[in-house]
Amino acid sequence: MTERLSDAALAVLPAGVIRPVYDRAQTRIGVVHFGPGAFHRAHQAFYLDRMLASDPGLAVSAVSLRSDAVRAALSPQDGLYSLTEREAEPTIRVIGAIKEALTAPADPEAIFTRLADPAVRIVSATVTEKGYCLTPGGDLDTAHPDVAHDLTEAGAPRTMVGWLMEGLSRRRAAGAPGLAALSCDNLSGNGARFRRAVLQFAEAHGTADLARWIDGEVSFPDSMVDSITPATDEALRADAARRLGVTDAWPIQRERFVQWVVGPGLGADAATFADAGVTLTGDVAAFERAKLRLLNGAHSTLAYVGLRLGHATVAQAMADARLAAFVETLMRRDITASLAPAAGLDLDAYIGEILARFHNPAIVHQLSQIAWDGSQKLPFRLLETLAEALAAGRPVDRLVVGVAAWMVFVRTQARAGAAITDPLADQLVEIGLACAGEPADVERFLALSAIFPRALAAAPAFRAALSQAYARLSGPDPTTALAE
Ligand code: CS2
Numbered sequence: 001m002t003e004r005l006s007d008a009a010l011a012v013l014p015a016g017v018i019r020p021v022y023d024r025a026q027t028r029i030g031v032v033h034f035g036p037g038a039f040h041r042a043h044q045a046f047y048l049d050r051m052l053a054s055d056p057g058l059a060v061s062a063v064s065l066r067s068d069a070v071r072a073a074l075s076p077q078d079g080l081y082s083l084t085e086r087e088a089e090p091t092i093r094v095i096g097a098i099k100e101a102l103t104a105p106a107d108p109e110a111i112f113t114r115l116a117d118p119a120v121r122i123v124s125a126t127v128t129e130k131g132y133c134l135t136p137g138g139d140l141d142t143a144h145p146d147v148a149h150d151l152t153e154a155g156a157p158r159t160m161v162g163w164l165m166e167g168l169s170r171r172r173a174a175g176a177p178g179l180a181a182l183s184c185d186n187l188s189g190n191g192a193r194f195r196r197a198v199l200q201f202a203e204a205h206g207t208a209d210l211a212r213w214i215d216g217e218v219s220f221p222d223s224m225v226d227s228i229t230p231a232t233d234e235a236l237r238a239d240a241a242r243r244l245g246v247t248d249a250w251p252i253q254r255e256r257f258v259q260w261v262v263g264p265g266l267g268a269d270a271a272t273f274a275d276a277g278v279t280l281t282g283d284v285a286a287f288e289r290a291k292l293r294l295l296n297g298a299h300s301t302l303a304y305v306g307l308r309l310g311h312a313t314v315a316q317a318m319a320d321a322r323l324a325a326f327v328e329t330l331m332r333r334d335i336t337a338s339l340a341p342a343a344g345l346d347l348d349a350y351i352g353e354i355l356a357r358f359h360n361p362a363i364v365h366q367l368s369q370i371a372w373d374g375s376q377k378l379p380f381r382l383l384e385t386l387a388e389a390l391a392a393g394r395p396v397d398r399l400v401v402g403v404a405a406w407m408v409f410v411r412t413q414a415r416a417g418a419a420i421t422d423p424l425a426d427q428l429v430e431i432g433l434a435c436a437g438e439p440a441d442v443e444r445f446l447a448l449s450a451i452f453p454r455a456l457a458a459a460p461a462f463r464a465a466l467s468q469a470y471a472r473l474s475g476p477d478p479t480t481a482l483a484e
Contacts, residue, residue, distance in 0.1 A: 005248045007078040009093065014245055017082075020091035022052045024078075027059040029099050032114050032167075035127040036062035036070050040255040041095065042229040044184055045123060048097040050276040050473060055137025057271070058122075059099035061114045065127070071101040073250035082240045082248045086362040092243045095252075108156060116174045121269065123167075124182040125194070126161045126225075129186065129376035130416050130423045132197050136379065136450055140200035151205055161197050168198075168218065169210055175294060177218025184225045186296055188288055191222035191263060219265030222284040224291050227258040228314075228357060230365040255363050257353075261287045286342030293335045295354050297381040298327050300419040301330065301402030302358070304371035304409045308478050314365040318358045326482040328355060330398045337394055338385045352452045357473075372421040374406045375428070375451050387456050396465050401481050404469035407445050408478075411435040424450065437474045439467040440461075464477050 079098035085091045133144045150162030157163045183190035202211035240251035263284040306317030412418045414432025435441040446457040472481035
């Protein structure tokens with residue numbers, strides 16, 4: 001039987017495998033990460049792996065909020081896993097940054113102990129947009145069942161904010177210093193939203209002292225994270241086993257491109273982050289808006305229109321010349337018009353790079369993966385841009401196409417009895433089943449105030465363009481929605 005990846009196996013891996021350049025036995029946990037899914041392991045853990053060469057105190061305690069799958073896969077491998085960079089010339093490396101993997105329901109005390117440990121100075125998170133339990137207005141949703149639970153059951157939280165709050169409360173009681181709480185999710189102003197959710201939790205919990213301590217001692221840097229990371233599939237598992245010569249229970253893949261932009265608040269760790277290739281800036285917002293709108297806005301449009309046209313992957317959708325041209329025009333005209341240039345970011349070149357990344361034939365990125373959580377993604381990716389275009393009197397005919405295609409996607413999935421992965425899935429299925437493929441369907445979706453701000457939903461130009469796009473996408477030739 002093929003051996004499993006482990007510290008012992010590191011020394012005997014084939015020469016072509018890039019290994020950690022530090023002594024793992026000397027590393028110490030300084031980061032607690034919530035949500036150690038594929039993106040965390042492809043992105044932040046990759047950077048932290050570099051940082052460990054100069055600072056052994058930045059190893060990671062990886063905390064899964066629900067599923068035991070990550071712990072079960074990584075613990076028998078001493079926390080090791082492989083990362084394949086999918087390019088014409090792929091590379092494979094073993095990441096050693098994760099020192100332990102914990103599962104929240106099974107290891108509460110171990111997690112609280114880590115959060116209260118003075119050696120831990122960063123708590124980071126990739127829990128997706130929905131993981132912050134925010135209202136459309138950006139406040140903590142105290143009516144959310146898990147938040148309501150955590151406000152009364154501090155010892156057994158369900159939400160990331162609940163875990164962090166109890167951890168910070170114990171940290172303060174133990175006299176330990178503050179830390180940096182680092183959101184690594186695709187939310188505009190992610191640091192500020194994270195901070196607001198945490199402080200509102202403390203207020204709702206009636207712990208004003210703790211809120212004051214957090215306000216003074218805990219920083220919430222904004223950050224922009226970027227690397228296209230398709231889910232792990234069987235092809236990757238087989239490829240990783242072949243290249244490593246040992247079994248890796250959960251290999252990870254991404255494109256070679258990787259970017260992390262972080263704002264103020266890392267304290268003494270800032271220089272280590274910069275040395276590892278992280279861009280430090282006082283203006284994360286400009287990078288974040290450019291990335292969320294140009295890359296993620298285009299991704300969501302490609303996902304829903306691409307699925308409607310029968311494509312399965314991003315590369316296939318980009319090989320469709322009409323769709324590729326449409327998306328390029330959307331980015332260069334409609335989305336760029338909403339962006340103020342960021343110092344050091346040439347938007348034209350940035351768009352060219354994104355399009356080349358989308359065309360990467362070595363990346364098999366399922367449109368269905370990008371189609372998840374539309375109710376959470378569309379507001380940051382397309383609706384903010386739309387509202388600004390309307391306010392500025394700019395045309396919205398192209399911007400609405402991705403939104404209309406999402407509506408067609410929901411209708412199609414519901415009618416087929418296929419899964420809709422979304423926190424609002426129940427409501428969406430109900431709406432989807434009630435749809436008749438008529439423009440009137442649009443009304444049903446616009447009634448969702450959790451997604452569509454009232455002012456936007458009422459805007460005549462938006463409604464007219466959206467209904468037209470929906471009708472065209474629902475018609476016999478959906479490509480008419482892409483016409484100039
Ligand atoms: C994608 C993102 O699944 C999705 O919604 O748009 O995961 C995207 O690949 C990353 O944000 C790229 O950095």
